[in-house]
Amino acid sequence: xxxxxxxxxxxxxxxxxxxxxxxxxxxxxxxxxxxxxxxxxxxxxxxxxxxxxxxxxxxxxxxxxxxxxxxxxxxxxxxxxxxxxxxxxxxxxxxxxxxxxxxxxxxxxxxxxxxxxxxxxxxxxxxxxxxxxxxxxxxxxxxxxxxxxxxxxxxxxxxxxxxxxxxxxxxxxxxxxxxxxxxxxxxxxxxxxxxxxxxxxxxxxxxxxxxxxxxxxxxxxxxxxxxxxxxxxxxxxxxxxxxxxxxxxxxxxxxxxxxxxxxxxxxxxxxxxxxxxxxxxxxxxxxxxxxxxxxxxxxxxxxxxxxxxxxxxxxxxxxxxxxxxxxxxxxxxxxxxxxxxxxxxxxxxxxxxxxxxxxxxxxxxxxxxxxxxxxxxxxxxxxxxxxxxxxxxxxxxxxxxxxxxxxxxxxxxxxxxxxxxxxxxxxxxxxxxxxx
Amino acid sequence: xxxxxxxxxxxxxxxxxxxxxxxxxxxxxxxxxxxxxxxxxxxxxxxxxxxxxxxxxxxxxxxxxxxxxxxxxxxxxxxxxxxxxxxxxxxxxxxxxxxxxxxxxxxxxxxxxxxxxxxxxxxxxxxxxxxxxxxxxxxxxxxxxxxxxxxxxxxxxxxxxxxxxxxxxxxxxxxxxxxxxxxxxxxxxxxxxxxxxxxxxxxxxxxxxxxxxxxxxxxxxxxxxxxxxxxxxxxxxxxxxxxxxxxxxxxxxxxxxxxxxxxxxxxxx
Numbered sequence: 110x111x112x113x114x115x116x117x118x119x120x121x122x123x124x125x126x127x128x129x130x131x132x133x134x135x136x137x138x139x140x141x142x143x144x145x146x147x148x149x150x151x152x153x154x155x156x157x158x159x160x161x162x163x164x165x166x167x168x169x170x171x172x173x174x175x176x177x178x179x180x181x182x183x184x185x186x187x188x189x190x191x192x193x194x195x196x197x198x199x200x201x202x203x204x205x206x207x208x209x210x211x212x213x214x215x216x217x218x219x220x221x222x223x224x225x226x227x228x229x230x231x232x233x234x235x236x237x238x239x240x241x242x243x244x245x246x247x248x249x250x251x252x253x254x255x256x257x258x259x260x261x262x263x264x265x266x267x268x269x270x271x272x273x274x275x276x277x278x279x280x281x282x283x284x285x286x287x288x289x290x291x292x293x294x295x296x297x298x299x300x301x302x303x304x305x306x307x308x309x310x311x312x313x314x315x316x317x318x319x320x321x322x323x324x325x326x327x328x329x330x331x332x333x334x335x336x337x338x339x340x341x342x343x344x345x346x347x348x349x350x351x352x353x354x355x356x357x358x359x360x361x362x363x364x365x366x367x368x369x370x371x372x373x374x375x376x377x378x379x380x381x382x383x384x385x386x387x388x389x390x391x392x393x394x395x396x397x398x399x400x401x402x403x404x405x406x407x408x409x410x411x412x413x414x415x416x417x418x419x420x421x422x423x424x425x426x427x428x429x430x431x432x433x434x435x436x437x438x439x440x441x442x443x444x445x446x447x448x449x450x451x452x453x454x455x456x457x458x459x460x461x462x463x464x465x466x467x468x469x470x471x472x473x474x475x476x477x478x479x480x481x482x483x484x485x486x487x488x489x490x491x492x493x494x495x496x497x498x499x500x501x502x503x504x505x506x507x508x509x510x511x512x513x514x515x516x517x518x519x520x521x522x523x524x525x526x527x528x529x530x531x532x533x534x535x536x537x538x539x540x541x542x543x544x545x
Numbered sequence: 546x547x548x549x550x551x552x553x554x555x556x557x558x559x560x561x562x563x564x565x566x567x568x569x570x571x572x573x574x575x576x577x578x579x580x581x582x583x584x585x586x587x588x589x590x591x592x593x594x595x596x597x598x599x600x601x602x603x604x605x606x607x608x609x610x611x612x613x614x615x616x617x618x619x620x621x622x623x624x625x626x627x628x629x630x631x632x633x634x635x636x637x638x639x640x641x642x643x644x645x646x647x648x649x650x651x652x653x654x655x656x657x658x659x660x661x662x663x664x665x666x667x668x669x670x671x672x673x674x675x676x677x678x679x680x681x682x683x684x685x686x687x688x689x690x691x692x693x694x695x696x697x698x699x700x701x702x703x704x705x706x707x708x709x710x711x712x713x714x715x716x717x718x719x720x721x722x723x724x725x726x727x728x729x730x731x732x733x734x735x736x737x738x739x740x741x742x743x744x745x746x747x748x749x750x751x752x753x754x755x756x757x758x759x760x761x762x763x764x765x766x767x768x769x770x771x772x773x774x775x776x777x778x779x780x781x782x783x784x785x786x787x788x789x790x791x792x793x794x795x796x797x798x799x800x801x802x803x804x805x806x807x808x809x810x811x812x813x814x
Contacts, residue, residue, distance in 0.1 A: 440553045447565045461714045467553045
């Protein structure tokens, strides 16, 4: 079996969620099939500037074929187009222009996929919202397996993505919430799909004392790992934690790991360590009492899974359906939707040893049951086997005619999104794969 | 398929968390409602935080910047005064002619009173200045003190909360040796005691032993050969007075593990 993994950026040092997800999957599937990665020369996800050499190279034993991006993203133009398609009635042409402005625009990549389609059994497209996935799935629908990595943002309400979700051969969802959202927005229930997620390279042995010694942290602490960004809920986390620290003077410290996009408050109980190596990161997680995930939008939080793998409970933002659902289904984390809930839940995890231990144990079990690599690999292989048995469905829905594409009658994406039901998925019917 | 682990129910815990928050708040307001209430309060009522600690400084600088005219004494001779004695004498001489045109006396008197008023106003202003100075200092000091006290109260309540929960958590994990007596229970209703209470309850066993001891003492007094009863009493005393010698078959209370272990002595409470 020969597989292609198509993703917007790729590299051992590229740490975006979807990009890392794609790399892990490519490296794991390489044990069962011949895998080739098709990607762009971009390293920066904001500008898509060509920074890596085009052509073939090998990353961790996987052949990687890079194609140049023809235009960098202009943030002002992209912002203007986003506002138009997200907030007002617009045309299909407006959405296509939005897709081009979002990028990474790489026609050479799409041409290569089309030309070499027959040499692949299946092509895995990561991140539905980007240029490569939309054009790739439309051209290779009969072999396309989509890994949407969709969050609850207005892009899911754009009309151009409906045919892509309905036309792909199979869909590998990250969470039950993601599947529920995509199915509600695009009515693609007919397309075979499975909730998979991704595993993680969690080391068998961690050394918390090494971390404490290296970073001179002696007190118990909660940890946040990720970009320090207001969009990730960090502003709210800083505010809540400072209030909590004033109320509980001898409570947990907060350790922050990641690149700062926003200023970090100066507080004697908040320690910002910057970017850490994987070894240090896992040591830090093992040394922490718990992980805090303040993000409002996640398709799957890998760091939460890593915390669970190490037996650490998670305190998540309850306004993020995916995180809340994960906490409830795993019984390995608590969640908050206000400061009072943040304080109560953090305090419970801090002070109630038996509860903390039980949640940690549940997390470890949950990770082993659903996110261990053999489980993930099996789900992918089963999906490929199922798709091989089935005939490819009819061709993907065509785009409207030139004139129809310019008719301004497509509702605002935000309006579509507001009609999509939200909430955590608590119970799942395994036969139907539907919310019970 | 229910994908949840059954031994801990996160949803149930969250319900308890919300119930605790409701208890603390008294009324179940949403975040938005609380914010709205807070903003209404600030708009409608005098905000004590509005007393600024830099008020005194502003007042002082304003006082220094203002150019108050010099006060002067106004007597009945003031209107005739001059630096030249000749002119002063001439004005006095012509005074009767001036009085033919108008009466200067009320003007002189009113200006005299005004001068006195100015004097008293200046003295009062110095007093007001001192008063405001002291008030601002006191208010600022009180504000800081209130803030400190608030923080201390919050800190103490959180510590109390912490201790209570810790005690509850520890009570939940106290381990007893299999076959040992159940932990000491706080006194329940009288009905339980009358019925004998839960099997193996230490408090009930102690009460029962005490009753038996009393019966034995009474019998001992009636019986001759007091040395036997004295022996019995000594033995009972040697057993801590808890049980008669014949009660040795009863289970013994296993003390909780040391404080370092998960358990920490809460069984004695």
